[in-house]
Amino acid sequence: MxxxxxxxxxxxxxxxxxxxxxxxxxxxxxxxxxxxxxxxxxxxxxxxxxxxxxxxxxxxxxxxxxxxxxxxxxxxxxxxxxxxxxxxxxxxxxxxxxxxxxxxxxxxxxxxxxxxxxxxxxxxxxxxxxxxxxxxxxxxxxxxxxxxxxxxxxxxxxxxxxxxxxxxxxxxxKVISLIETLPNEKRILVTAHDAFNYFGKSYGFQVVGLQGLSTATEAGVQDVQKLAAFIIDNNVKAIFVESSVPRRTIEALQAAVNSKGHEVKIGGTLYSDALGNAGTVEGTYIGMFEYNVNTIVNALK
Known part of the structure; x- marks a missing residue:
């Protein structure tokens, strides 16, 4: 104040x-x-x-x-x-x-x-x-x-x-060509928070975020357990960290899934609410978008 x-x-x-x-x-x-x-x-x-x-x-x-x-x-x-x-x-x-x-x-x-x-x-x-x-x-x-x-x-x-x-x-x-290599049933994107709903709507992904749409909301134990059950039920192979959200939220989700006898990997870090470092390819909008798509597709294949 x-x-x-x-x-x-x-x-x-x-x-x-x-x-x-x-x-x-x-x-x-x-x-x-x-x-x-x-x-x-x-x-x-x-x-x-x-x-x-x-x-x-x-x-x-x-x-x-x-x-x-x-x-x-x-x-x-x-x-x-x-x-x-x-x-x-x-x-x-x-x-x-x-x-x-x-x-x-x-x-x-x-x-x-x-x-x-x-x-x-x-x-x-x-x-x-x-x-x-x-x-x-x-x-x-x-x-x-x-x-x-x-x-x-x-x-x-x-x-x-x-x-x-x-x-x-x-x-x-380029994005459309990359995504077409991923079968529809594998297009489930689990991330730290729901920053990718417009991406999902554009390219046919079901998007699920642990923290909801705003990072100002905290994920509770029930949220983690509910999403862990969803990952197991849908045989999701990879979940994703976000560059502007603490990694521990997704690591907690991974641990919850693994504790139930289902293996899920962290497929990489996605740029959501901010670009990468200035001077890098991911530091541009175009570079960030292409990097994200490559990361998602390669991890979920």
Missing amino acids: IKNLLILLVLATTISCKTDKKDNSKLNIVTTTTMITDLVKNIGGDYINIEGLMGSGVDPHLYKASEGDVTKLVNADIIFYNGLHLEGKLVDVFEKMKSKSPIALAEEIDKSTLIGSEYFGSNFDPHVWFNIEYYKQFVKKVTAVLSEKDPKNSVNYTENKTQYLKKLEELQN
């Missing part, structure tokens, strides 16, 4: 004495999740300054703004975030920054196509980036916003959009 009050005080103070831009010839952009940061970099290229608040392995469900984050947000020309209550603990900060008009990219999606969820204030599952078609909508929105704010570079943004959409189309085709 005290920390929140301090951040709001910093917010009020910083708004009244905004600092100069790093480079007056470029837009200053602030993003929240690594997925959005990567997207904006692909569209903005060298024509923008960008700062992402969250890094690799950071859980956006639990992320709290620091005083430094507030300063970055205040000095931004544009703020892009996921929305649908993914960044739940940043809501108060965004509410105080209405004059900045932070842009929730997921709000562009037709709500009738979203997966419902009682765990979030939006009443929808916010992990929409696991539907590549939704991510393409993000790309188009970001391009439109950058072009409006910086019309002199609109041609460059549009060219970058065209190239990136082509790469996403290639990714989609």
